[in-house]
Amino acid sequence: MNSLMGYKDKFIEMALKYAPKLALAILTLIIGFWLIRVLVRLLERGLTKSNVDKSLHHFLRSGASILLKILLIISVASMVGIQTTSFVALIGAASFAVGLALQGSLANFAGGVLIILFKPFRVGDFIEVQGQSGTVSQIQIFSTILNTVDNKRVIVPNGNLSNGSIINFSAESSRRVDWTFGIGYDDDLKKAKTIFSGIIAEDPRGLKDPEPSVAISELADSSVNFTVRVWCQPGNYWNFFFDILEKVKQTFDENNINIPYPQTDVYLFQQQAE
Numbered sequence: 444m445n446s447l448m449g450y451k452d453k454f455i456e457m458a459l460k461y462a463p464k465l466a467l468a469i470l471t472l473i474i475g476f477w478l479i480r481v482l483v484r485l486l487e488r489g490l491t492k493s494n495v496d497k498s499l500h501h502f503l504r505s506g507a508s509i510l511l512k513i514l515l516i517i518s519v520a521s522m523v524g525i526q527t528t529s530f531v532a533l534i535g536a537a538s539f540a541v542g543l544a545l546q547g548s549l550a551n552f553a554g555g556v557l558i559i560l561f562k563p564f565r566v567g568d569f570i571e572v573q574g575q576s577g578t579v580s581q582i583q584i585f586s587t588i589l590n591t592v593d594n595k596r597v598i599v600p601n602g603n604l605s606n607g608s609i610i611n612f613s614a615e616s617s618r619r620v621d622w623t624f625g626i627g628y629d630d631d632l633k634k635a636k637t638i639f640s641g642i643i644a645e646d647p648r649g650l651k652d653p654e655p656s657v658a659i660s661e662l663a664d665s666s667v668n669f670t671v672r673v674w675c676q677p678g679n680y681w682n683f684f685f686d687i688l689e690k691v692k693q694t695f696d697e698n699n700i701n702i703p704y705p706q707t708d709v710y711l712f713q714q715q716a717e
Contacts, residue, residue, distance in 0.1 A: 468522045475515040483508050505584045551585040554601030558582060563604075568613040569677070573603050576610075617650060617674045620684050624691060625666030627701040632659070632667065635700055639671050642690050648683045650674040666703040 483504050559582065564570050569578050570589070575597045577589030587604055589597040612618065626635050639657045643649050653674050660670035675683050695702060 464522060468519045471522060472515065472519050475519070476512070479508060479511045479515065482511065550602035551600045554603070554605035555582065555584050555586075557605045558587070558601060563609050564611050564614070568611055570612065571610040573599055573607060575599060612680075613677050616676070618677050618680050619672055619674050620680060620687075622671040622684070622687060622691075623660065623668055624671065625663065625668045625703055626695075627665075627703050628667060630667075630700050634698065635669065635695075638694050638698065638700070639669060639691070642687060642694060643671065643673050646683070646687065646690075648675050648679045650676075665705065 486507055487504055558564075564579055566579050566582060570576065575589060575591070577591040577595075577597055579587060580590050580596075581588040582601075584601075586598050586600050589599060591597060624635075624639070626632070636657055640655070643655050643657070649655060650673070655674075656670075656672040658670055659667060661668040671687075673683075673687075692702070
């Protein structure tokens with residue numbers, strides 16, 4: 444009975460000793476997480492006002508949030524009475540173990556850092572990578588998010604991005620559009636060339652510098668093929684490409700110029716019976 448009373452007294456003594464620290468630690472943890480959210484929002488506003496590249500926004504917000512939360516947890520642990528040196532050592536050992544288990548994630552993190560530093564693409568660029576193409580909507584710590592032309596979301600690990608080939612269609616101020624048109628051997632070559640040049644000249648999306656090119660590129664089996672090359676701004680590429688195709692077909696019809704298509708002539712011979 445006396446031993447039970449002794450345990451009870453010790454429990455009450457420890458509760459009175461540590462309860463205020465524990466309550467203060469919990470209160471600090473709650474307020475700390477709230478302050479971190481506020482600071483991250485202020486960081487986002489500051490980045491926006493400073494016209495910092497949008498590619499950095501999500502990366503910096505995520506990194507700052509994780510770092511502040513780690514510091515908060517260490518501070519709360521020291522308030523409760525946990526030795527911070529031991530706690531830091533424990534975190535280091537745990538981080539090493541987790542790092543071995545998550546080597547791919549660390550490679551993706553390193554890839555994200557390389558993307559932010561060297562900027563092979565930015566948010567809003569249209570890129571092709573790992574067999575996927577789309578507009579970059581977010582660059583996160585471990586992955587990059589693309590929106591495809593048919594509005595699918597593609598998540599590509601940053602490790603693959605940093606180690607593979609990237610085609611950035613938005614990096615330069617202009618792109619070259621190539622068409623190949625075939626006309627019949629009996630059609631007027633000069634007239635066809637004049638039509639191509641006129642259609643290109645009438646469309647304001649075609650750039651004058653570099654100068655457009657219209658030339659015969661092949662004497663094919665059933666057609667004389669023209670290659671037309673015009674430079675335009677990247678954002679106009681596909682609309683420009685499709686509109687010129689339609690315009691060429693309409694103009695050829697109006698001028699009685701044929702667009703040959705594959706056809707087969709079959710000859711029948713009647714064999715007389717002997």
